[in-house]
Amino acid sequence: MKTKKDNSVIVEIMNVIDGTSTNVQGYTLFVALDKLMAGDKKIKLSLKDCTPMSSSFLSSSIGALYDKYGVAKIKSNLSLINFMPSRAESIKTYLKDLQKYVK
């Protein structure tokens, strides 16, 4: 994790978790991001070498952040770097689905 001068923090996803398939891995990422969100840090989540993400992983990470902070805070505090377009698209679609299906 690297803190930059503008108060943003770079989080290398594959330094936090060993994979992106399960609820447990998702929850581990949630715990790491939750601490930073609570401190109102701007998070640049680096998806370098990130493996494909299952729905269980997304639910326990991004879904849990959505439950706690809502979509506006996620949009203002979280961005992605070093990503493959399909990985970024998975998270974007997942967030849209949350807004559509989770009341």
Added chain:
Amino acid sequence: MSFTYTLLVVPSNSNNRWLKFLLNNSVKKHGKLPEKLLVDLSMFNFTKPFHIVSLACLIEEYHLKNVLIKFKRNKSDSDTYLEKIRFFEYWEKGFNRNKYTQTHLGTALCLWKINREMIYPYVHFAEQYFKNNFFSGKDLQGLNIALAEVFNNIYDHSKSPVDGYVFTQYFPNIHRIKIAVCDFGIGIPRAVNEYLLSIRKKEISNEEALKLAFKKGFSTYSAPHNRGFGLDTLKSIVMDLEGEIHFYSNDGVVKMYPNGDIEINNTGVEFEGTLIEVLLDTRCLPELELETTDEEFTF
């Protein structure tokens, strides 16, 4: 007095007959458990991943009750196939079924007894194995996610006493990767109905329950943050790769075709558990993506 139960494995070219065979030979059907199970394969003549995983679950049920497992083999192609994937070794003393066991068949991954800790290593290995050996330059994330979705489905919903088995094989002559997964849990329709009753809603038929399970956004909330996107994700992958899903659970069967059409029927056999077969057309695998390094993606 101790006795041997002969499990006469039926010819497997009818799915309904196969499901009946699984049901009629369940360990629960015995008043008194045998000391030895003789798995008689002399009539077994047609083997698909679908049969391997479900037969493994059935044998595992007996093994978990400390029943000694032995095989009566024949000299058929099916026997040679089972030999190559080392099926006959799985219930031998000292064999570790939780560990990855290399088969003698280059197109197949090992028959693997699913456990939670190995979900990620298995899906990652499967992706790398097929990429390195058959599909260099192709993106196999669909295979990776499809496997993760079916494994998570077992752990989140099934309450299966035997964990479950998976087998994945590439069939170059028909350009398909087949994934077969089986568990002997409560089944998806029953899990849906248990959830509906818990929120004071009326029970529905097994076919309606399967339909509901495939509806995006429906969840039984068996894990805290589940949203009901898993089966829909699987469906999207299968549509992208022009594949099919066959899903047998309780007495329902779901068939999803490459165009996304879903057909739900009643098998007339109350199969306890879930048997899933996923077929992916390898000609539809996309090219591998390159990572971008100089952009920032905001939502």
